[in-house]
Amino acid sequence: MFQIAAPRASLQQRVDDIQQRLQAISQSYFQSDSDELQVDIREQNNLPIIYVNGQQLLTITDLDAQVQQEEDPFSLAERLAQSLEQNLRRAKQERQPEILQRQGAIAAGVLLGVVVTSWGIRRWYWKLKQQPVTFATPQTTNPVTTQLTRQRHRNIEEVRQRLFQLTQSLVWGGGTLVILGLFPFTRIVQAWIFTALTIPFTLVIVGLGTYVVIRLSYILIDQFTAAFASNALLTSEDALRLQLRVSTISGVTKSIATLSGVIIGALIALTALGVNIAPILAGAGLIGVAVSLASQNLIKDAINGFLIIVEDQYALGDVIEVGTVGGLVENLNLRITQLRDAEGRLITIPNSEIKIVANLSSRWSRADLNIPVAYHADVDQALKLINQVGVEMTQDIRWMEHIIETPQVLGVENFGDRGLVIRVWIKTQPLKQWDVAREYRRRLKITFDQEGIPIPFPQQTIWLQDSQFQSILDNDKKIKEKDNNRLS
Numbered sequence: 001m002f003q004i005a006a007p008r009a010s011l012q013q014r015v016d017d018i019q020q021r022l023q024a025i026s027q028s029y030f031q032s033d034s035d036e037l038q039v040d041i042r043e044q045n046n047l048p049i050i051y052v053n054g055q056q057l058l059t060i061t062d063l064d065a066q067v068q069q070e071e072d073p074f075s076l077a078e079r080l081a082q083s084l085e086q087n088l089r090r091a092k093q094e095r096q097p098e099i100l101q102r103q104g105a106i107a108a109g110v111l112l113g114v115v116v117t118s119w120g121i122r123r124w125y126w127k128l129k130q131q132p133v134t135f136a137t138p139q140t141t142n143p144v145t146t147q148l149t150r151q152r153h154r155n156i157e158e159v160r161q162r163l164f165q166l167t168q169s170l171v172w173g174g175g176t177l178v179i180l181g182l183f184p185f186t187r188i189v190q191a192w193i194f195t196a197l198t199i200p201f202t203l204v205i206v207g208l209g210t211y212v213v214i215r216l217s218y219i220l221i222d223q224f225t226a227a228f229a230s231n232a233l234l235t236s237e238d239a240l241r242l243q244l245r246v247s248t249i250s251g252v253t254k255s256i257a258t259l260s261g262v263i264i265g266a267l268i269a270l271t272a273l274g275v276n277i278a279p280i281l282a283g284a285g286l287i288g289v290a291v292s293l294a295s296q297n298l299i300k301d302a303i304n305g306f307l308i309i310v311e312d313q314y315a316l317g318d319v320i321e322v323g324t325v326g327g328l329v330e331n332l333n334l335r336i337t338q339l340r341d342a343e344g345r346l347i348t349i350p351n352s353e354i355k356i357v358a359n360l361s362s363r364w365s366r367a368d369l370n371i372p373v374a375y376h377a378d379v380d381q382a383l384k385l386i387n388q389v390g391v392e393m394t395q396d397i398r399w400m401e402h403i404i405e406t407p408q409v410l411g412v413e414n415f416g417d418r419g420l421v422i423r424v425w426i427k428t429q430p431l432k433q434w435d436v437a438r439e440y441r442r443r444l445k446i447t448f449d450q451e452g453i454p455i456p457f458p459q460q461t462i463w464l465q466d467s468q469f470q471s472i473l474d475n476d477k478k479i480k481e482k483d484n485n486r487l488s
Helices: 008-031 062-067 073-094 097-130 143-182 187-196 198-231 236-272 278-294 296-310 379-395 433-451 466-487
Strands: 039-044 047-052 055-059 319-322 325-332 336-340 346-350 357-359 365-373 408-415 420-428
Touching: 008 055, 008 073, 039 073, 047 073, 062 073, 073 097, 097 143, 143 187, 143 198, 187 198, 198 236, 236 296, 236 325, 296 325, 296 336, 319 336, 325 346, 365 379, 365 433, 379 408, 379 420, 379 433, 420 433
Parallel strands: none
Antiparallel strands: 039 047, 047 055, 319 325, 319 357, 325 336, 336 346, 365 420, 408 420
């Protein structure tokens, strides 16, 4: 109804005193059968004092007038007296039975409207959810475009779901506040909710808005990359490579968008709460300079990570070897690269530590096989069978899509301790060299067995002189005679 002012030490005491007087005056007036209300202004010690039905309410001080930007306490007292009279009359009128019944009917109507609106929004959401999301992109079987389209679908569904939840919360929350404001007994609850939930509500709105904006940025990133991928003229090898590279660039760009969105959302939230962000920005700049000087390795990581992505040294899904470690690239950002090795261990490498990297799956791979053949086997027949197995695999519908070129039989590579070594190269799709090599070995073993081509195993030949051999026989004979004597 009105504001008051006082020194900090006595402010709470004055608030409590005026609140008690106002409550006593209002209760006496509401319980009275008469509608008569008299608000007087009396002067004492050159200050106006407001009386309501002969009961003193408060004294208007110079500090009150100064805070509310009035010329003098008496002009403020005139305004407060008019406001008190109007509000008290309206408050008593609202407590009349007929008015309460009318407000109850309005509350029932508001509640019914909330229920109907909520049901309509839910029904509309489910209908919208059943309709597929379409984009103005050309029809293509490019796996990159298909992958990005699925990501956009998921992001749009996520945005729809969050907006639906926000709308439902606003409908029910707004309806509840309206109903609470209809009755004088519950209006204090409405005021308390507004006071207590202002900061949380602001934070929730800013947070949800930031989340939706980040998701929309994901959709735009996927839309841009999909348009680029669908318009590019690529061979099958380049398409597979582009799929890995798009996944990497899209992931890193989304990480940057997320970080930027969170920082901007935090600044907006602080601004909405009345916090001056200028000192924060200045302090953040100084902290950034200090961190950049103290954390030069982080800067090196970011620069090297940026060059790795731009130069396409490797991407998510590649198999690489860095120094003494290697594995599948599971995560790649501007700071670190994470590999999963054959034993399932997750290896984390700072990007600044990556000097030389071997990419085992860039655009195409190769199965390098060394086939051992026994020395006494027919070499020409073995070469023919090795080439025949490779040709049969390229004609098999299950393996022809994994093998890019007809296997190359390079010939006899070496004379080993196990036999002849014949070398074979099979050019495959990325990451398929191990599957193709395993199947090729299986088929080659079956073919060698059918044709009688032996695969040698490690063996040694021992040469003995005649005297050494006779000595071994004599020793063996003596051992047998001793055993027979013991038995007898």
